[in-house]
Amino acid sequence: MTEQKATNIAWHLGHVTREERALLMRQNPCCIWLTGLSASGKSTIAMALEQVLIQRGHAAYVLDGDNVRHGLNKNLGFSPDDRAENIRRIGEVARLFCDAGLIVITAFISPYREDRQKARALIAPDDFIEVFADAPINVCASRDPKGLYEKAMRGEVKSFTGVSPDAPYEPPLNPEIHLLTGQISVPECVSAILDYLVQQGILHAR
Numbered sequence: 001m002t003e004q005k006a007t008n009i010a011w012h013l014g015h016v017t018r019e020e021r022a023l024l025m026r027q028n029p030c031c032i033w034l035t036g037l038s039a040s041g042k043s044t045i046a047m048a049l050e051q052v053l054i055q056r057g058h059a060a061y062v063l064d065g066d067n068v069r070h071g072l073n074k075n076l077g078f079s080p081d082d083r084a085e086n087i088r089r090i091g092e093v094a095r096l097f098c099d100a101g102l103i104v105i106t107a108f109i110s111p112y113r114e115d116r117q118k119a120r121a122l123i124a125p126d127d128f129i130e131v132f133a134d135a136p137i138n139v140c141a142s143r144d145p146k147g148l149y150e151k152a153m154r155g156e157v158k159s160f161t162g163v164s165p166d167a168p169y170e171p172p173l174n175p176e177i178h179l180l181t182g183q184i185s186v187p188e189c190v191s192a193i194l195d196y197l198v199q200q201g202i203l204h205a206r
Contacts, residue, residue: 021101025059026204029098031123032105032193035116036133037162037169038148039140041181042107045133045189050105052190058203060103063090068108078159078167084115091119098127103202111161111169129200131193132175135182137162 022028032049034042046062053060069076073089076082087110097104110116120128140162141149152160159167172178177196179189197203 018099018101021099025101027058027101027103028127028200028202028204029101030103030127030129030197030202031094031098031119032103032129032131033094033110033116033119034105034107034131034133035110035172035175036181037135037137037140038109038160039144040133040135041179041186041189042109042133044186045131045179045181045193046105046107048186049190049193052194053103056203058103059101060105061097063093063097063104063106063108065108080112083111087112087115087119091122094119095122098123103197109161109169111167113170113173116172129177129193129196130172130175131177131179132172133179133181133189134171135180139182 018029032046034046036042043062043064043066046064050060050062068090069086072093073086076086087108090106090108094104094106110119116130120130137149141153144150148157148160149163151157152163158164161167162169177193179192181189184192194203
């Protein structure tokens with residue numbers, strides 16, 4: 001639990017409700033939380049999904065792991081504590097985006113189940129869609145644009161998720177969507193997510 005340091009503060013309610021924003025945007029806000037190993041396809045799927053949603057007239061935004069570490073989380077490394085804080089901050093940002101009426105898509109390894117569960121609790125269970133980008137390590141290593149898997153296997157990169165002993169990946173036990181990204185294409189992954197959004201009534205007719 002992160003300590004609340006500020007005192008004498010209060011949450012201020014605005015004059016526009018979440019429901020009013022949802023009606024205006026003709027969509028139910030939600031957080032599509034992509035989790036998986038590095039190079040499992042999370043960012044590629046997230047960006048492709050965002051593009052399709054925008055083209056269809058929906059308000060969507062991607063929070064990408066690398067991008068966020070350039071700014072909001074630039075002071076965090078890859079220790080277990082820093083990883084947990086990284087996900088906590090993203091969960092808070094995603095919650096605000098949902099309150100604004102957006103479909104927010106996050107693409108983070110987010111290796112620990114406990115941290116993902118905390119993010120779900122922040123956002124509200126019905127608004128949190130966990131998507132497991134599931135690809136075997138050998139497939140991820142073959143696609144790795146940074147060559148980090150090879151370096152990690154040689155011990156040149158420390159605390160590398162899924163390879164280093166001190167950096168395990170805990171796969172989701174019951175994700176809303178399970179994508180075998182080592183076997184199906186990006187368009188197929190995007191279609192599977194869109195189908196789910198339609199089935200759940202998140203996307204409204206425009």
